[in-house]
Amino acid sequence: MKGNNIILIGMPGCGKSTVGVLLAKTLLKGFCDTDLLIQEREGTELYKIIAEKGTDAFAAIENDVVSTVNADNCVIATGGSVIFGKEAMENLKSLGTVVYIKLPLAEIERRVKNIKTRGIVMEPGQSLAGIYEQRTPLYEKYADITVPCKRAPLEKTVERIVKAIEGYGCTEHIN
Numbered sequence: 001m002k003g004n005n006i007i008l009i010g011m012p013g014c015g016k017s018t019v020g021v022l023l024a025k026t027l028l029k030g031f032c033d034t035d036l037l038i039q040e041r042e043g044t045e046l047y048k049i050i051a052e053k054g055t056d057a058f059a060a061i062e063n064d065v066v067s068t069v070n071a072d073n074c075v076i077a078t079g080g081s082v083i084f085g086k087e088a089m090e091n092l093k094s095l096g097t098v099v100y101i102k103l104p105l106a107e108i109e110r111r112v113k114n115i116k117t118r119g120i121v122m123e124p125g126q127s128l129a130g131i132y133e134q135r136t137p138l139y140e141k142y143a144d145i146t147v148p149c150k151r152a153p154l155e156k157t158v159e160r161i162v163k164a165i166e167g168y169g170c171t172e173h174i175n
Contacts, residue, residue, distance in 0.1 A: 005029075005074045005096030006165065009139055011132060012080040012120050013111035014101040014149070015157060020077035022158045030074040034082065035119065038065050046079070046119025055121050062121075063088045071095060080131075081121035083138040093142065097168065099161055100143035105132045107150060144168065 006023065008016040017033050024031035035046055038061060042049050050058045063085030066078065069092070076095070082088050092098060103111075109128050112120075122131055140146065145164045149157045 003095040005071050005076055007076045007078065007092045007096055007098045008101060009078050009083060009098055009142060010101035011103065011108050011135065013108045014103045016077040016101060019154060019157050020075045022154055023161055024075040026158055026162060032071050032074050033077045034066050034069060035079045038062055041065055050119060050121060058121055059084050067091045083135060083142055089142050097144045098142055100139045100146045102146050102148045104150065105129055108132060
């Protein structure tokens with residue numbers, strides 16, 4: 001039996017953290033951001049962890065932190081690279097319903113301006129387009145629900161997610 005949490009996955013810039021807070025308020029749930037848990041454990045910003053320890057070490061840290069998340073009745077916003085952690089994704093899938101916030105590449109590129117300080121796991125020379133191409137199949141693999149969003153206002157995105165959850169038969173997620 002799955003837990004009663006809503007887990008948000010998707011590309012950097014798709015709005016997981018921002019939408020997550022609004023969704024939690026709408027559904028009367030708690031809110032958890034796994035990027036903040038990583039920063040808290042490591043004592044520094046994501047981009048510094050990546051710069052100082054490398055992408056492989058960051059991926060291991062993210063997998064370790066997220067694989068031990070234990071939440072009840074929460075919206076959980078994840079980092080865009082969480083889908084690379086097998087144990088992390090197994091844990092998240094057991095905690096609740098995984099919602100992929102899907103945006104077109106052009107919208108991601110429009111939104112993500114601070115690529116160097118955002119803490120995005122990417123190989124040297126890799127572009128946002130390359131990341132998008134690499135990650136999209138994994139987001140689709142792990143998602144219970146995919147919610148396509150374009151240039152919708154935040155409230156509209158929250159509304160779409162709530163409708164998708166209701167349509168998925170997750171009424172236990174809605175208080």
